[in-house]
Amino acid sequence: MKIAFYGSSILSTYWNGAATYYRGLIRALSELGHDITFFEPDVYDRQKHRDLESFDWCKVVIYDGNVHALRSVAAMAARADVVIKASGVGYEDDLLLSEIMKAARPDALKIFWDVDAPATLAEMQSDADHPLRRTLPRLDLVLTYGGGDPVVGAYRALGASACIPIYNALDPIDHHPVLPEPRFEADLAFLGNRLPDREERVDRFFLYPAAQNQDLKFLLGGAGWEDKAMSSNVRYIGHVPATDHNAFNATPKAVLNISRSDMARTGFSPATRVFEAAGARACLITDYWEGIERFLKPGEEVLVARDGKDVADLIGELTPERAEQIGKRALARVIAEHTYAHRAVLVDSIFRNYFDAFKGAMA
Incomplete structure (x- = not known):
């Protein structure tokens, strides 16, 4: 499947703890055969502090921190079977979500992937007109990197049709025993x-x-x-x-x-x-x-x-x-x-179950 993933940064961990999570999951999903493009804005000096340069398991599109560039990359969601908007992208998150939803095909799987559920939920619970809260019923799925039943229940109460935690894990390629320094x-x-x-x-x-x-x-x-x-x-x-x-x-x-x-x-x-x-x-x-x-x-x-x-x-x-x-x-x-290979098998099954159900509904 072609996946368009809009997140903070996969190239830099600078003020960006989610990078490790993105790298592990996306590499593992790529090994299962998915074709993934990661879109990240050039903000917060992250491109000056890259710690990932050479890899072949994901394409990366870096866009300038301006509205024109944002709209250009959001339009690329139309090419994808699975469209993912992560929390905390760092530049005009609400506008990015709106533009992605406009561009995504009707038959695409549309996901909000929350890497900071407590903060995101607190924002939505205090604002009935929050843009993400208004969009939740139009999304197919919310994935979170933690939270268990309390987070699942809170998202369902706000209008999400489904919410599934995909927990952090180990990528043994990147994180493994080494000699002390x-x-x-x-x-x-x-x-x-x-x-x-x-x-x-x-x-x-x-x-x-x-x-x-x-x-x-x-x-x-x-x-x-x-x-x-x-x-x-x-x-x-x-x-x-x-x-x-x-x-x-x-x-x-x-x-x-x-x-x-x-x-x-x-x-x-x-x-x-x-x-x-x-x-x-x-x-x-x-x-x-x-x-x-x-x-x-x-x-x-x-x-x-x-x-x-x-x-x-x-x-x-x-x-x-x-x-x-x-x-x-x-x-x-x-x-x-608890490796990302374990997590990717779960995510892959979620994707495939959605498309099987969609095809069944269209038959």
């Missing part, structure tokens, strides 16, 4: 951009434990933390390109996942970092959220903390031997059950 040495490392709805949780789950464990080394990666107050045992290294994520995860004794506050409240929302870390055979400590056991077994494949004191206690007691065992078990679990 001295530049990432630490007892506990955290990688995440500074965002308003994450910062308070970073204070509690990372910076507080660091202050309580002055004899341990903590490593902070991600954009935006330059002026953040932190204890002297925290080393800040700025943006970490995707090409360095394996070493960043494989080197420290443990790595930390901190969900954004709305993701933690919603539950069933494993971040890409969870699978990246497991793929690198890292010992992962994650903040608690409902549904974690669906992906990794607490205490055996992942360590779970409900607050900063838990993190301080866990990292203070963690031996290298136990960390290694947890990392090995996590890698085995995600390889067996």
